[in-house]
Amino acid sequence: MEEAQHQTKRQKREIYRSSHKTEDGSAELPRKKFYRQRAHANPFSDHLLVYPESPASMDWSEYYPAFVQSQQASAAAPSEELSSGVTSTTNSMTKRVEVADIGCGFGGLLVALAPRMPDTLLVGMEIRTQVTQFVQDRIKALRNQNPENGEYQNIACLRANTMKFLPNFFDKSQLSKIFLCFPDPHFKARKHKARIVSTTLNSEYAYVMRPGGIVYTITDVEDLHNWMVRHFEAHPSFERLSKEEETADECVQVMQDETEEGKKVTRNNGNKYTACFRRLEDPPWP
């Protein structure tokens, strides 16, 4: 029974997707109900994930076609380093990604930030396939709606388990902003390592961020807020922004209002707890 139901659901989805044809320039926004998926994905398991072998082997051009460099300009200098089999493609982009929305969900934050940071490349990273597909279709539709002004060319979404593979996508000090909006809480004590914030994962965030960069966090779960604050404050690479600095940062308001989860919490009159952390310079060696 369940199997059959599942089948028809999938069939519907496929019919919908093929008729939707965002590839062909449709400007119709995708509908969420055709992209439903289980609420949680296990960050420890070996999903059939595709991820670059290294940041140098990541091909960003298909995600940001408007930021691909012209052919001659990108003629790469022969590197003396033994290439790992994949030709380096980062050279062919005019810009590098600087902002990551980790666990971006349905992409509300990306879409809201796109026009506010037109010269910056932003990427949403999401572990659930269907949700990723939704955001990708959504971005395509938005691009097709705005062909002249080039809006939404600076945002993209890709499927990734950031807890395992963040450093495969970004070089050391590449990012200036990381958003962690309404992460899954994982209430059980035993599952704390499944949380997207932990002392050891914070070292990876610090690695991909440049000094001065900001990590933005928001949640409606007070315990999780306290957990995130405690773990970032305890990490020597981060310091918390003061409340004044926080309110002065436009991104904080956007994160509160424009994420899908943020909207849901507003509708339910729930609390939103925000905290931002600055990446500090590494200390000299002891």
Add this chain to the structure above:
Amino acid sequence: MRHPLQCIQLCHQRSDTGGSLLLAAAGPRIYLYNVDDGALLCSWPEISPSTDGKNAEFSPEAALEQGAKREAPESEEGPPGKRRKVSSSADAKVEDADRKAKSPPATELPAVSIVSQSPDGKYVVVVTSEDKAIRVFELLDGSTLNALSTRCMPKRPSSVIVTSDSTILCADKFGDVYSLPLLESEIKAVSNSEAEKEGDISESREEVYVPAATHLTVHTARNRMALENQMRMANKQVEKTGPSFAHDPIIGHVSMLTDMTFVTLEAEDGKRRNYILTADRDEHIRISRAPPQAHIIEKFCFGHREFVSKLCLPRWQPTRLVSGGGDDCLFVWDWLNGKLKQRIDLRPEVATALQSDGESKNTKGEPLQQKSNIAVSGIWDVSISNATSGKSEEIESPVRLILVACEGVPVLFSFSWIGEGIAEPPQFLNVEGNILDVAVLPNDSSIFITIDSSHKASSLTELREDETVPGLKAFGWSAQNNAWTKTSKFNNILETINGSNGPGTEVSPNPKKIRELIYGIENLRKRGYEE
């Protein structure tokens, strides 16, 4: 069948006569040998003649300890309340008679998975697998292993290093690295009343001590007494130190850690910098600063496409890293800069090794097929100074070798290191079984190799029919032939270890358990990926 020697290690300390000492682990036990005369100096846990019937081997240390225990049974037995404390598990109330009736085999002892030592050689650190315990021993007078502490870790350790500042770094299968003191000054016999006061401690500690033997394994009263004492000591230690594991790990991957190395380099400013390199199942090699700045990740070495299982920093050029895992090749890195320098294809070598290895292959021809995957199980650096050639016609540079073993391959690959990297092709050192471990005698330009004497060469599953294959082998480097050759220098120790009373003969081992212990590498490969 006897248990193969899964780990061997030459001690940094020497015997009282200045000779080398070899530590060997077979199943649940470790043994200390004098390399020169082959004498067994000590073993742990002590071998009880009653349980292990056919073997009457006695370490002087064990005999001594048992003597001591006989002298003071009262004080060690203690009041009944104390005994309850010792065995905190539910079966504590089971009567002795019942225990005997349900007696499990001695193979229930946790198996030794790692043998390591402090840089000065004064301490030996052993990891036992099932109880996830880190056990610290003091090596006294180059002849006796004195058990100091047992600490159970939250997850199974996969690599353990003792640094020169007396810290144990422990990498585990949950992806975390913990730092713990080698010696804990507060590890002292806790008085009984104190222990009673800490009533709810079993809730606060993460792991309860799992004894190396249980009441069910030891039969004589004397041995039971010794065991109880051992358990009591261990439990106290865990009670004291257990909660300290609650603190955060110093490094963490969201993956399984497979290997770790620690290295000190001199920076341009002349200061010393300590690094920790960690390898995981998700193809990562991570370079972190060592404590107190272990939160800083310096680099990643990207290039592996399958799990990484082994890291080796050649001592003559520690800015290079040789790594191996589930890929078909070895990798050589300029790890400080995260740059791949060399990729050495192992596929032709492994194929040749399996073809050249005896008849068993040719009959069925299948092992080659089975070996469609390569899993590097060991990488060792060997530097042989040519002090032997006294004639000063030419100042000969030392011979530098990288030895590589792959799981289920009965050949040790011996690559020359020339200039800044590995030179191909390697020499083949054929042995009669799959290679388990290698120990290097630096001054003697010799190596010991242990092989799997339980399974057939080139197979991870087929048991041998013959029982005659010696588990320990010795080879010397011949400067004339520029090759490893059989040597008679070590006949004494080879005889003791390979003899009928050698290690691994006390317990009749369980083949499945052996397999789990010695062949874990290929299992690291991700299965979902084939799709």
